[in-house]
Amino acid sequence: MISNFFNLFKLSTWEYLMDSLFTVSTLIHLLDILVVWYVIYKLLSLLNSTKAIQVFKGIAIIIVIRIVSDFIGLNTVSWLMSQVITYGAIAAIVIFQPEVRRGLEHLGRGSMLRTSSKTVNYQEKLIDDLDEAIQYMSKRKIGALICIEKKESLKEYIDTGISLDANISNQLLINIFIPNTPLHDGAVIIKDKKIASACSYLPLTESSKIPKEFGTRHRAAIGLSEMSDAVTIVVSEETGGVSLALRDNFLPHIPRERYLAVLNEELVVPKIEDKKNALQQLLDAMKNSPKGGA
Template identity: 50%
Template sequence: MSWLAHFNILNYLTDIIDILIVTYLIYKVILIIRGTKAVQLAKGILVIVGVWFLSSLFQLKTLEWILNNAITYGLFAIIVIFQPELRRVLEQLGRGRLFSRGTIVEEQHKQMTDAIVKASSYMAKRRIGALMSIERKTGLNDYIETGIPLHGNLTSQLLINIFIPNTPLHDGAVIIRGNEVVAAACYLPLSESPFISKELGTRHRAAMGVSEVTDSLTVVVSEETGGITVTKNGEMFRDIPEERLAEILQTELNKSEKNNGSLRWNWRGKHHG
């Protein structure tokens, strides 16, 4: 009898391990396809499966037969449709990175950092004013709605083109979510802090203002001096050397995924806050 009980316990443990492994695999696949067109396709598949379940439940024979055939032959279509995503999964599995914790997120942060740093460097050298706010845990939808929706892939070229003077979108802020430029020409709240230097303009006050009410990370390029500024949690860090901006962004973005601790920046910039 004790042997039977022990056997049952082993079965339960095997089932739990099986469920955990499958759940983890699904989670990693979701991370890989997140932000791609595969997400919308996956939603469509879920709708079809839901309709199939309802047709079976309510005995809708004709609809059930159509969906049964669609699902059967649809498996081949899924392989074709999801070919890029399946290739990415296999490539990461081959590199042994599918199970690496946070690898995908860190890669996204690196791409975001590279795009912002390249754009900031280009614009700083040419005295092109820019205001870029990165959404983190606190949503920026209220400010996104004040601008022009873009939903474009984040690249340095796109950021530079947006802020070229005398173009329709250059006046205002760009809001970045993940590796996407969500909107441009957005209005951010202006800070009323009396400690902000009088020599700073609207962009810097807007960057400080949004940092006072959200946890966003905002980068400003001054068109007067070409200096680069970062604001975070009601603090302003001015005249950041270009070679340090990448390290600041990368460290802060990675840290925001792990905890809410503040980043201590070890550079010699002007600090206001």
Template identity: 50%
Template sequence: MSTLFQVNSDFWSNLFSSPWQIVIHVLDVGIVAWLIYRFIKALAGTKIMSLVQGVVLFVFLKFVAEFLGLTTITFLMNQVVTYGIIAAVVIFAPEIRSGLERFGRTPQALIQTRTVTSDDQIVQAFVDAVKYMSPRKIGALVAVEGTQTLREYITTGIPLDADISSQLLINIFIPNTPLHDGAVIVKDNKIAVSCAYLPLSESSSISKEFGTRHRAAIGLSEQSDALIFVVSEETGAISVAHKGDFVHDLSIDAFERLLKEQLISEGSETKPFLKTLFGGKKDA
């Protein structure tokens, strides 16, 4: 007991040995807290967050088992931890790779000047394409990948890996052409595929006025953080789905403002999906 008391005494005396040491320790704790905050905020609303919550609960139960002296349960939990880490890396390899790629691009983003960025050009391409297709009632369905991978849906489409342009988007969705059916998926500022199949929403509260494209947009938004926009083939109305929210009958100006809010990064996080800001009508 005296040895433990001496160790604790030495720890606290070293911790506050000088004002400079106090500043260093405060900075150390502050950096760790900020990293944890950013990590949790980046995972909020994703499927990985559910895994993280489960891991935290599992670790808590493991400490309880050790404290109570439950030897067998503690042994089994240690085995799960040993092999669970490997399993998690294999299962979530796409998400981990995507996160590392984004992290690697951060230094470049910090030194870039913001004149006309690729994000601006992409948003303008989307707006120009919709501006052409909407009055002509050319049906369209476009999904822009967020932090969660859409690889399982990308594999269902026809690979393009093409630069985004309004002309290409318009040409893809012209009726009775080989690529017009299904969805276009945008990944890493490229049109990854066309003719992709998206999951249909099973919600019974969706109005019957919405067809397969709208149900697919809502379905994908319920299962990922992708931003999906739709042009109705029947009415030419513009709709957007994101994280389970759905707005329709947007004007071109409202659609452009929404895209800029969601897709153009200005050194801050993605903005909330504000349904009432754009004059759109919410449904299901």
């Protein structure tokens, strides 16, 4: 009798929990919580390794003080913290301006908001020219910064430099970066299989994880990889080492085989043979089939 009672109690409790959990209202609340946690996670990821993370920690401490002071009855402290939180939103926009801009740019580059996209199929000749220029400059420790535009436009950075619109060749790339020449300082940007500009300025990363051994060229390459999908090549003028930055990743001091593999993977789109539809295949089969005798 008691066993049956407990079994009935368990069954009714389980059914009650299932009915309570799997309702439209509960699922909406669960979705709301997941969205908030995702936003917080992305915010922390965005602020990680930047100076702004310290300010964010300060704001978190103020919120904790506000909650604790309200709980134990420190009304004056609670009121002061409330004022700081209320007017801190405006201050946060000013303080976090670079991070806010970066976050909005990431949002604007999202696939849901992207109205059009392009894929430039850079040929193997570009890889060969880049390789010859890189090898020449690396052996002679000539500093270089070369960016290749992919789907996302680099026009705002092209406009900061000197327009060239020149055909790509390893000789031209080498001559641009020869020290003490007018165009050697800044970045070369390649767009639509041409050298769009030289002496362009790129955004510097604010990440604190970058070792101090890397200079302005490397920080600029990483900064551009945080803002776009471009592939950026850096040749160090101190060591002659070759580094790549792409998709918010930094590959320092990589060998020739590695950077060639990455460049071929990122820039050369494999050709795909056109596939005929079923109707066209049927028509071709009928055309090519032998005609039967009478």
